[in-house]
Amino acid sequence: MKKADQYNDPKHNYLKYWQGRGYEHAAEELAIKRLLQNMHFNHAVDIGGGYGRLCLFLKNYATKVTLAEPSKQQLDIAKNYLKAHPDIDQLLTQADAIKLADKSADLITMIRVMHHLPDPSAEFKELARVLTDDGYLILEVANYAHGRNRLRYALKGKKLPLEPVDIRSAANQRDDEIPFVNHNPRTVIKQLAHAGLKVDKVLSVSNLRSPGLKKLVPKSALLTVEKLLQPTLAKTYFGPSVFFLIKKAK
Numbered sequence: 522m523k524k525a526d527q528y529n530d531p532k533h534n535y536l537k538y539w540q541g542r543g544y545e546h547a548a549e550e551l552a553i554k555r556l557l558q559n560m561h562f563n564h565a566v567d568i569g570g571g572y573g574r575l576c577l578f579l580k581n582y583a584t585k586v587t588l589a590e591p592s593k594q595q596l597d598i599a600k601n602y603l604k605a606h607p608d609i610d611q612l613l614t615q616a617d618a619i620k621l622a623d624k625s626a627d628l629i630t631m632i633r634v635m636h637h638l639p640d641p642s643a644e645f646k647e648l649a650r651v652l653t654d655d656g657y658l659i660l661e662v663a664n665y666a667h668g669r670n671r672l673r674y675a676l677k678g679k680k681l682p683l684e685p686v687d688i689r690s691a692a693n694q695r696d697d698e699i700p701f702v703n704h705n706p707r708t709v710i711k712q713l714a715h716a717g718l719k720v721d722k723v724l725s726v727s728n729l730r731s732p733g734l735k736k737l738v739p740k741s742a743l744l745t746v747e748k749l750l751q752p753t754l755a756k757t758y759f760g761p762s763v764f765f766l767i768k769k770a771k
């Protein structure tokens with residue numbers, strides 16, 4: 522079992538983390554909207570969904586939504602955050618042993634969880650098990666190959682690593698701390714293929730994430746540009762976050 526301890530620490534308030542991140546939140550909703558278009562699903566499951574930040578949005582796309590999350594503290598916050606939506610089920614579960622039946626979800630989302638999964642092979646196998654044959658998975662990948670890193674490596678004449686990179690501070694690089702990595706999307710595509718999952722569409726997300734820009738430019742203007750950039754920059758994996766729309770390989 523992998524740890525989600527940071528998310529159970531009363532000193533760590535993930536709800537507060539989202540204050541001042543309206544642009545990033547809206548950029549993620551834009552990406553989900555573009556990937557799902559007018560599709561509708563029977564059962565959407567948000568794996569590692571935290572306190573349910575995206576569950577309300579997912580209700581636009583599914584008859585039933587389940588928040589699946591290993592941290593008891595996040596689910597306690599969700600009880601309040603989602604109190605007007607008792608129809609959203611809450612399930613205490615890890616992504617490498619999802620407490621759901623085979624083929625029981627036709628939409629699965631896993632957003633901002635890959636940071637904590639240096640080797641996501643077991644989790645991908647589980648996602649494939651729970652997904653229906655015609656279902657969709659939206660996976661957000663914390664992207665090490667983003668524009669700035671690409672430039673940095675190019676200037677040093679170095680190749681970007683294919684393996685995940687530990688981005689914790691030196692003090693936190695200990696086995697008792699939750700892993701925190703960024704991935705190379707090319708490697709993730711291979712890991713997905715190994716689990717029988719195939720990437721159908723790609724978006725580059727939060728392309729304008731920069732404290733300076735966020736101070737200078739109104740959110741609405743940032744989002745107008747973000748909307749244009751998400752598909753345009755997808756091929757180069759420019760943004761710090763990559764969204765994949767995934768199906769089972771036939």
Ligand SMILES: C[S@@+](CC[C@H](N)C(=O)[O-])C[C@H]1O[C@@H](n2cnc3c(N)ncnc32)[C@H](O)[C@@H]1O
Nearest residue numbers: 523525528569570571574592615616632633637
């Ligand atoms: C950065 S938060 C993202 C929460 C939510 N997906 C969102 O975007 O608001 C990471 C979440 O991943 C969960 N998590 C960490 N390790 C996990 C694992 N092995 N399986 C499932 N969830 C995990 C944490 O408990 C936490 O809620």
